[in-house]
Amino acid sequence: MTGKITALYCRLSQDDMLDGESNSITNQKAILQKFAEDNGFPNPTFYVDDGVSGTTWERDGFKAMMADIEDGKVATVITKDLSRLGRDYLKTGELIEMVFPDYDVRYIAVNDNVDTAKSENELLAFKNIFNDWYARDCSKKIRAVFRAKGQSGKHLCPPVYGYKKSDTDKNLWVVDEPAAEVVRKIFKLCIDGYGPVQIARILTEQGIPTPTAYALSQGRDNGRHNAKTYRWGANTIAHILERYEYCGHTVNFRTKMKSYKVHKIVYNPQDEWQIFENTQEPIITQQTFDLVQELRKHKRRPQKMQMVNPFA
Known part of the structure; x- marks a missing residue:
């Protein structure tokens, strides 16, 4: 030995x-x-x-x-x-x-x-x-505290891309304008007929920082950066297009951990989510969000001459 x-x-x-x-x-x-x-x-x-x-x-x-x-x-x-x-x-x-x-x-x-x-x-x-x-x-005790916080309408996750924490109230999200402008651009491109793959390519070609790259530039290192940090992906675009938060709402209990031993995050059914409306300034209108969901649900894009663009 x-x-x-x-x-x-x-x-x-x-x-x-x-x-x-x-x-x-x-x-x-x-x-x-x-x-x-x-x-x-x-x-x-x-x-x-x-x-x-x-x-x-x-x-x-x-x-x-x-x-x-x-x-x-x-x-x-x-x-x-x-x-x-x-x-x-x-x-x-x-x-x-x-x-x-x-x-x-x-x-x-x-x-x-x-x-x-x-x-x-x-x-x-x-x-x-x-x-x-x-x-x-x-x-069990931590989950109880977590659930009580979520049921009170407070955010259970960090601000999504396009928002940041208020300097005066850590529970309040405020619009992060440079990122919010990119979010609006993504929704507009979707309504104009572009899919997630095309939108990702456009943003990459225009040199627009991804959410991770933008966070790094603001001194917020989330530890997730890798070789793809500066290249937009279709999944990122799709994820942004599905976030109710951009309408100014708080969405809690979207996910959960399987158990105290299995630390795997799984998605809850949508009927288990809790949505609190008008908790922060919206980045897009409800009309715009609903239109995009309808377009994506039917996997089709409008003819530009047949539909009014809500950004106009």
Whole structure:
């Protein structure tokens, strides 16, 4: 085992922040560093996930640690407590009782007195179940707060392209004129007979920044930029053409997370949405929006001489 790593794993989720400094990454590091030094564990190496739920295993720090375990580089994994490793009792139990032993890795949870090298840890399963219950309970409480906010008519998402937060009221959206002008242009092009693919090509050729590129130019880095950041896509156009928000309305509960364990976003049926009208200044008229929906529903475009352009 000489030369192998002692993996000191730290994790903090948004929920854990409610517990204050006791669960902070800094505090976890201090506890693990001292424990490793006091007990003579060699080559301590930190793996950290900050702001990541314990019910998901899509964590960069955790995956890096597992890669080193699979490469035979790790002798021992140490966490502050069991919940730092994970709050999904089935997966956490599998890791401790099957995966780690398979790679000859010793596991220690300092505050829970768990050490796989010293005992059978009879209470381990119960502690994992409690951690899973805690995650479920926190998720339920957060969803209740989220639903109450949404039912009150407050926005549940950041401002859509064309709007920005008010400088004086963070719950109020105000028109972001440069982006709003592009939104109006997109609706006009649709009414003029152009489809999403054609509109995307026109905007790209005219050098108009995409929503992501525009956000970057305004100092709002959403982390989604890639090679396509400066090229408009048909899906982006279609998404803009379907947003009720541009009529000045708030739309809540359009999506939901599958469960507290499955962090996948799915769309709710439209009859489950809650729409609050006239909550912000509209960028387009209701007439324009309804016309575009009708055109797109029937997958046809008007003859220019047969329909009045509401932008005229």
